[in-house]
Amino acid sequence: MKYALLGIGQAGLRHYEAFKKIRRLKFIGFTEFDKKKAINFSHKNNVKHYKNLKDIINLKPDFIIIALPHSFRLEEIKLCSINNINLIIEKPLALNSTQLKLIEKYIYKKKLIHTISFVHRYRKEVLKSKNFIINNYIGKIKFISEMMISQKNALLPKWIDDKKKSGGGVLLYNAIHSIDKLCFLANSNIDYVFAKKTNINNNIDVEDIITVSINFKNGLLANLTAVFLPYKTTPKWETKIFGDSGQIDINIRKGLVLIKDNKITNYDYLNYYKKNGQNYNFYAQAKSYIKSLKTKQPPLVSIKDGINSVKIVDAIYKSTKLNKAIKIKY
Numbered sequence: 001m002k003y004a005l006l007g008i009g010q011a012g013l014r015h016y017e018a019f020k021k022i023r024r025l026k027f028i029g030f031t032e033f034d035k036k037k038a039i040n041f042s043h044k045n046n047v048k049h050y051k052n053l054k055d056i057i058n059l060k061p062d063f064i065i066i067a068l069p070h071s072f073r074l075e076e077i078k079l080c081s082i083n084n085i086n087l088i089i090e091k092p093l094a095l096n097s098t099q100l101k102l103i104e105k106y107i108y109k110k111k112l113i114h115t116i117s118f119v120h121r122y123r124k125e126v127l128k129s130k131n132f133i134i135n136n137y138i139g140k141i142k143f144i145s146e147m148m149i150s151q152k153n154a155l156l157p158k159w160i161d162d163k164k165k166s167g168g169g170v171l172l173y174n175a176i177h178s179i180d181k182l183c184f185l186a187n188s189n190i191d192y193v194f195a196k197k198t199n200i201n202n203n204i205d206v207e208d209i210i211t212v213s214i215n216f217k218n219g220l221l222a223n224l225t226a227v228f229l230p231y232k233t234t235p236k237w238e239t240k241i242f243g244d245s246g247q248i249d250i251n252i253r254k255g256l257v258l259i260k261d262n263k264i265t266n267y268d269y270l271n272y273y274k275k276n277g278q279n280y281n282f283y284a285q286a287k288s289y290i291k292s293l294k295t296k297q298p299p300l301v302s303i304k305d306g307i308n309s310v311k312i313v314d315a316i317y318k319s320t321k322l323n324k325a326i327k328i329k330y
């Protein structure tokens with residue numbers, strides 16, 4: 001199989017490292033706006049830099065990874081889909097529902113296998129928890145509490161604070177992973193949301209704090225809080241799942257705790273991450289996607305999951321504006 005990469009920033013490089021580990025794959029080229037970055041990457045990895053996506057499409061890759069800033073998506077998705085190229089699209093699929101409408105008719109091609117890089121789903125601690133839930137370890141889930149705290153460090157790209165390029169703040173850059181994870185664990189669509197946002201850094205035009213109250217269609221309740229700080233902090237990405245007979249605490253990159261029959265069991269994954277690296281989930285995602293392409297089976301994260309997450313984000317922002325609960329229209 002042959003593949004190409006659009007954008008070799010933070011996420012692009014993680015995808016590159018992940019797919020490099022898979023045998024019998026040929027990396028045929030990449031696009032990158034930043035010339036210096038492109039030349040260095042091209043020399044270091046002996047791969048061709050293309051200025052134009054059309055030139056890559058002419059090489060007939062089996063799939064392309066889109067790892068561009070949020071505002072660069074639509075033309076790339078359209079062009080690749082028209083040319084029958086499968087896609088891994090970095091989140092979010094689109095900035096909002098208006099943009100979704102522009103690409104919907106292209107992305108729903110039956111024979112194409114597109115996925116969204118909701119890479120948290122591929123973390124060992126998340127998959128293990130999903131397995132516990134499916135096997136009824138904690139009974140019927142009643143409530144999930146999700147909390148993300150992170151520092152917006154100097155290495156992060158500047159465009160994330162520019163609303164025109166990012167489409168939004170902590171919700172679109174980070175917490176959209178939480179939304180996908182909550183839907184995955186709840187195994188239900190969200191019915192309605194009520195949200196508030198605020199800023200610690202008032203010099204940016206996107207939110208750096210958001211808090212959302214979520215009602216799922218299956219009756220489950222959830223709470224999501226995401227904080228993206230302009231100073232050093234105690235980072236955390238934690239999901240607490242409360243069932244009617246037990247509890248699971250997921251600590252991203254650390255492990256999980258299972259509470260069942262009044263017994264607490266610790267699953268410590270620190271050594272797993274030490275051995276495999278913090279971004280091992282990109283490799284798990286890559287393997288899973290290649291398997292999907294080979295077997296023509298649907299990927300773990302479907303294009304529909306990507307579409308739903310954009311509609312949920314839209315509803316959350318609408319709720320912050322109107323100060324009322326918003327029902328999601330699927």
Ligand SMILES: NC(=O)c1ccc[n+]([C@@H]2O[C@H](COP(=O)([O-])OP(=O)(O)OC[C@H]3O[C@@H](n4cnc5c(N)ncnc54)[C@H](O)[C@@H]3O)[C@@H](O)[C@H]2O)c1
Nearest residue numbers: 007008009010011031032033034067068069072090091157
């Ligand atoms: N899944 C994850 O865990 C994860 C982590 C980080 C970022 N992301 C996502 O990945 C995407 C990229 O984010 P990032 O943090 O890597 O940003 P980034 O700025 O580090 O990387 C984007 C790269 O694309 C290049 N670029 C911009 N426009 C281009 C164009 N039209 N053609 C070719 N190259 C272009 C930039 O020069 C830059 O090198 C975003 O959608 C972001 O949300 C996902």
